[in-house]
Amino acid sequence: MAPDMPNYTLLTRQLEALLDDRDWLINAAQTCAFIMQQVPELNWAGFYLQRQPELLTLGPFQGKPACNPIPFSKGVCGGAARSRQTQRIDDVHAIADHIACDAASNSELVVPILRQGTLWGVLDLDSPRHGRFDEVDQAGIEALVEVFNARTDLPDFLSSH
Numbered sequence: 596m597a598p599d600m601p602n603y604t605l606l607t608r609q610l611e612a613l614l615d616d617r618d619w620l621i622n623a624a625q626t627c628a629f630i631m632q633q634v635p636e637l638n639w640a641g642f643y644l645q646r647q648p649e650l651l652t653l654g655p656f657q658g659k660p661a662c663n664p665i666p667f668s669k670g671v672c673g674g675a676a677r678s679r680q681t682q683r684i685d686d687v688h689a690i691a692d693h694i695a696c697d698a699a700s701n702s703e704l705v706v707p708i709l710r711q712g713t714l715w716g717v718l719d720l721d722s723p724r725h726g727r728f729d730e731v732d733q734a735g736i737e738a739l740v741e742v743f744n745a746r747t748d749l750p751d752f753l754s755s756h
Contacts (some may be wrong), residue, residue, distance in 0.1 A: 601634050603735025610739055614746040624655040624734035624746040631657035643672050645714050646752040662696040670694035675705035675717045683733050685726040704728040706740045710749040
């Protein structure tokens with residue numbers, strides 16, 4: 596493992612210990628702060644939530660102010676929401692419908708969060724370095740999302756509309 600490479604096994608255990616409350620807002624805020632602190636070369640880490648059908652709205656995050664809202668039809672976050680598949684993009688500027696919230700962002704990793712088969716939201720990570728995220732990062736961040744999901748009571752935003 597490269598010295599600047601996060602130890603995701605250790606980070607998973609640390610996040611499990613950190614998330615000792617089932618409250619979604621506390622856990623989302625803690626997860627963003629934890630990832631931003633522990634994973635090198637990020638300039639943004641945050642959640643977008645599906646609070647209305649086919650639309651992502653900004654949730655807790657770390658970094659510069661962000662774009663809001665994001666329709667499922669646009670950008671890397673929208674692609675993750677539509678497909679319910681992790682999106683790992685080496686060069687966001689090569690994506691035709693990329694939403695440039697921060698011009699300094701060059702690569703992106705977006706992991707969908709499912710609650711009982713319904714998309715609850717996505718975890719979005721941005722980096723100023725092209726090709727920042729590899730398969731190890733993807734698996735590691737997906738494991739952290741699993742911890743968040745298992746330790747959090749996720750509200751059903753869509754049923755309240």
